[in-house]
Amino acid sequence: MIRLVPRQEVAPAMVYLSPVIALAATVLFGLILFAILGFPPLDPLFNFFVKPLLGPSGITNLLLKATPLILIAIGLSMGFRANVWNIGAEGQYTIGAVFAGGLALAFYDIDTPLLLPGMIVFGILGGMAWAAIPAFLRTRFNTSELLTSLMLVYVATQVLLYLVHGPWKDPDGFAFPETRLFHDAATLPRLWSGTRLNLGWPLALIAVFAAWIVMGRSLIGFQIRVSGAAPTAARFAGFSERRVIWLTLMIGGGLAGLSGMIEVSGTIGQLVPIISPGYGFTAIIVAFLGRLNPIGILFAGLLMALSFLGGEMVQIENGLPRSVGGLFQGMLLFFLLASDVLMNYRIVRVRTKHAQVATS
Amino acid sequence: MGPAASRPRLELRGISKSFPGTKANDNVDFTVLPGEIHALLGENGAGKSTLVKIIYGVLRADAGDILWDSQPVEIQTPKAARALGIGMVFQHFSLFEALTVAENIELGMDDPGDRRTLHARISALAEQYNLPLEPGRHVHTLSVGEKQRIEIIRALLQDPKLLIMDEPTSVLTPQEAEALLGTLRRLADEGRSILYISHKLEEVIALCHRATILRGGKVVADCDPAKESPRSMAELMIGTRLTPPKRTAIEAAGPERLVIEHLSAEPPDQFGTALRNIGLTVRGGEIVGIAGVAGNGQNELMAFLSGEQRAPAAEMIRIGGTPAGLLGPNRRRDLSAAFVPEERIGHAAVPDMSLVENAVLTGHRTAGFVSRGFMLLRLAGQFAQRVCDGFKVRHPGIQHAAGSLSGGNLQKYVIGREIQQEPKLLVAMQPTWGVDSGAAAAIQQALIDLAGRGAAVLVISQDLDELLAISHRIAVLYSGRLSPPRPTDQFTIEEIGLLMAGHGAAGAADQEGRSAA
Numbered sequence: 013m014i015r016l017v018p019r020q021e022v023a024p025a026m027v028y029l030s031p032v033i034a035l036a037a038t039v040l041f042g043l044i045l046f047a048i049l050g051f052p053p054l055d056p057l058f059n060f061f062v063k064p065l066l067g068p069s070g071i072t073n074l075l076l077k078a079t080p081l082i083l084i085a086i087g088l089s090m091g092f093r094a095n096v097w098n099i100g101a102e103g104q105y106t107i108g109a110v111f112a113g114g115l116a117l118a119f120y121d122i123d124t125p126l127l128l129p130g131m132i133v134f135g136i137l138g139g140m141a142w143a144a145i146p147a148f149l150r151t152r153f154n155t156s157e158l159l160t161s162l163m164l165v166y167v168a169t170q171v172l173l174y175l176v177h178g179p180w181k182d183p184d185g186f187a188f189p190e191t192r193l194f195h196d197a198a199t200l201p202r203l204w205s206g207t208r209l210n211l212g213w214p215l216a217l218i219a220v221f222a223a224w225i226v227m228g229r230s231l232i233g234f235q236i237r238v239s240g241a242a243p244t245a246a247r248f249a250g251f252s253e254r255r256v257i258w259l260t261l262m263i264g265g266g267l268a269g270l271s272g273m274i275e276v277s278g279t280i281g282q283l284v285p286i287i288s289p290g291y292g293f294t295a296i297i298v299a300f301l302g303r304l305n306p307i308g309i310l311f312a313g314l315l316m317a318l319s320f321l322g323g324e325m326v327q328i329e330n331g332l333p334r335s336v337g338g339l340f341q342g343m344l345l346f347f348l349l350a351s352d353v354l355m356n357y358r359i360v361r362v363r364t365k366h367a368q369v370a371t372s
Numbered sequence: 373m374g375p376a377a378s379r380p381r382l383e384l385r386g387i388s389k390s391f392p393g394t395k396a397n398d399n400v401d402f403t404v405l406p407g408e409i410h411a412l413l414g415e416n417g418a419g420k421s422t423l424v425k426i427i428y429g430v431l432r433a434d435a436g437d438i439l440w441d442s443q444p445v446e447i448q449t450p451k452a453a454r455a456l457g458i459g460m461v462f463q464h465f466s467l468f469e470a471l472t473v474a475e476n477i478e479l480g481m482d483d484p485g486d487r488r489t490l491h492a493r494i495s496a497l498a499e500q501y502n503l504p505l506e507p508g509r510h511v512h513t514l515s516v517g518e519k520q521r522i523e524i525i526r527a528l529l530q531d532p533k534l535l536i537m538d539e540p541t542s543v544l545t546p547q548e549a550e551a552l553l554g555t556l557r558r559l560a561d562e563g564r565s566i567l568y569i570s571h572k573l574e575e576v577i578a579l580c581h582r583a584t585i586l587r588g589g590k591v592v593a594d595c596d597p598a599k600e601s602p603r604s605m606a607e608l609m610i611g612t613r614l615t616p617p618k619r620t621a622i623e624a625a626g627p628e629r630l631v632i633e634h635l636s637a638e639p640p641d642q643f644g645t646a647l648r649n650i651g652l653t654v655r656g657g658e659i660v661g662i663a664g665v666a667g668n669g670q671n672e673l674m675a676f677l678s679g680e681q682r683a684p685a686a687e688m689i690r691i692g693g694t695p696a697g698l699l700g701p702n703r704r705r706d707l708s709a710a711f712v713p714e715e716r717i718g719h720a721a722v723p724d725m726s727l728v729e730n731a732v733l734t735g736h737r738t739a740g741f742v743s744r745g746f747m748l749l750r751l752a753g754q755f756a757q758r759v760c761d762g763f764k765v766r767h768p769g770i771q772h773a774a775g776s777l778s779g780g781n782l783q784k785y786v787i788g789r790e791i792q793q794e795p796k797l798l799v800a801m802q803p804t805w806g807v808d809s810g811a812a813a814a815i816q817q818a819l820i821d822l823a824g825r826g827a828a829v830l831v832i833s834q835d836l837d838e839l840l841a842i843s844h845r846i847a848v849l850y851s852g853r854l855s856p857p858r859p860t861d862q863f864t865i866e867e868i869g870l871l872m873a874g875h876g877a878a879g880a881a882d883q884e885g886r887s888a889a
Contacts, residue, residue, distance in 0.1 A: 229749075231742045234732060242722040247680050248713060249733045250702035 016357040034347035060322035080271035082313035084295035087267030091260035100161025102292025103168035104139040108269020111138025116198035139269020200278035210278035387436035396422035414586035415808040459532030474507035546869035573602035617816040626656020629828030645669040661843030710795035723775030763788035780811035
């Protein structure tokens, strides 16, 4: 029998080393997996981890994919630090996209530089509005935001489907369920011509930096952290629980809504039935992989984005199933959790004896 | 009265037990005779509870032998310990509030047998040992003393030859404690051994035949309590001379810093105690103690005073003359009030955060640690360092987590953090709970000094000895009602005890809801 015994002291470096170890273990087991499948193991591994980054648009594609993951995860991490479990970012993202897209369509004929900032504001407001429902229910009726935010994801999806199939359908679109393409005035500017990378990436970097300052240095960040670490102490300190719930849900919803806006305005260019490959859910993994730390989330977001791209690449190059991407995500999370456990606990072998009381 | 010399019931030889970083028990030898009441004394962290857990099969010793009736035994589980005839009554009860006495006893037994016989046995034991208890009563209707009787009867039903009692009188009124000591003497007269853990040394002298004193995991003395004084035993426990805190007389009555008037309130949660027409005035320069057995409204009163719960009306609580009943904790701190809740970990301090950040916890408004929404961590760090220096907090560094401090040191830090802000009113609950006597004396002295500088100090404590030592006046909280306060030297322990048990003649006399200051 083995038992886990808490370690008396955890080496501080291990906190940062643990994700690296998890990554190494994932690569190693990837090698073994590919070998068992009968591939020369280094080839698919190279295709998964390196090939997506090569070529002129490799890095920019990665950053493009990482943008929504990082933005959403930053917002969610603040809530998670306060024990506010918003797992409905996917819905907030969708409604943000709907708000921003709606504005773009409403001003379809008007070419104004104000449209884009307006869409950003609308995207954020849309995400906030969707997150306000769980916030209200939690603070008013003590309803679990875990359930309400998740259920609202499916409502949001239906709202989007209704709009693109119905009132907002492109009149010249041959009955395809999609809206008109946004005008230039409603499209996020590209950072470099010839790449698809847009203004979203610098916004994500700003969010990382802002979150880093707010969480570490500001009183609000302190309130959020205390609320999560010791709710009773937060009340004793005079920090309002309601305020922290509202604040973190608004930040999380707002950043998710902003991501939705960036995706439809910068990458897709119109509203379509499916505007996310599950960014809102993957961002939860990103948040924890990054240890709810803004800088960690930056790297975790890049890594997760790579796993999306790598999954596509091995599909193309090696004919491996698409699920390889998900497999690597799963392995990474598994090894991270495992190395976390071993970082905080050590394994002790316990001898089992039959006799409980041995009187001679 | 002492037990006849005979073969020991329990003998420990060379017991050692290490935890990472500490040696909790170091080569402990120790013997309990049949019919002997044996005290186990020591500071927190001296190794008492580790030793008891080894005897009761909760922990295994790294080295050493246990002999039971002169036979070597290995006690692997509490069940094995009970099978040998070792019973234990824990300091913290494990009872289901919604079940009856008998149901609780049944749940805790390895072999309860059929229910009717059990009822009869419970009643018989209750009769025999003067432990009045009705098997059919629901636990949530019982007092703390009655709950403890459940635990004792549960242990006695196993017919133990050795009964371990962990701080049994710390939750009892003086009269209840006296009755319990009588019961224990009767058990010992029947030849049962009792291992008695307590920090109340007068009690040990009155009750116990022998005392073993632990310090730093080692046995430092094995003595006859009848030949010792409380002071000599305390000094053996801490290894140095003890300087008891000195209460100073009030020179002149200061202004009214805290006035509680007609405070009646329903409890915030359903198992809480409603407060009934509480009235009390605390003036600058004095320490007022609120005595009472736990669960009589202390937590509720504390929450209403600190602002974690709002009072029904603003006028019910006045701080420095300002109606404060409806203010939150921050606004009350603005009125120069400071609070020390009972629970250190997770209430007064965040264990995972550094001492610096824990300074910000209560100083974020009053100590100027925040400017334009940002924390001034350097300022808070200097403050934390001053608290640690001034209150002799032993700590690995102010950037280390509060949870890495020992209980006594964290308590000194928490108290110091509030006192360092020089409040005009300090309300402290159980300020020395679970703190070793050296740290306790330092904390009590700090409270006395604060009052000496003109602050009003209100101490809510179950430790009557502490209140008698430091308070100028004492009031007793029972069932949500507060007795009128009286000067400490005009109170006898018997009178306080009666009030704690709700038998006070003056209990309902507080009709005005406000006592004379």
